[in-house]
């Protein structure tokens with residue numbers, strides 16, 4: 178296969194970073210890694226996880242307790258504020274998630290909301 182070397186060269190560092198949990202070195206890969214981390218936070222790491230209350234197609238989330246994030250399309254700042262401060266029925270995640278996790282989930286939601294997955 179003509180492309181397999183380049184595919185391996187591009188994909189392997191991403192896979193490695195996913196497995197060992199550190200960000201790879203290029204800016205492109207860094208963005209991808211942050212997005213992956215944000216998705217992980219959204220779907221599993223946050224306790225309770227965001228998807229039980231929110232719909233977000235990219236994350237496969239269909240919760241209906243909070244607003245549909247695909248419709249709301251919040252900015253990164255707005256997500257961060259909600260996650261840090263809590264919002265009515267939504268708990269605050271300050272001290273529950275690390276600042277890195279909160280940044281990642283805010284960037285992730287702002288990036289994918291409304292894209293339909």
Ligand code: HEC
Nearest residue numbers: 223225226227230242243244251255256259264265266267
């Ligand atoms: C227990 C249910 C619940 C969980 C878990 C939850 N939320 Fe919410 N969230 C809500 C509710 C309810 C609101 C709306 C409150 C209102 O408008 O009165 C809300 C509002 C929001 C908003 C909109 C804030 C605004 O400015 O209008 C964002 C963004 C948001 N949540 C993101 C998240 C993220 C990211 C997570 C996971 C880290 C999360 N939520 C977890 C229930 C939840």
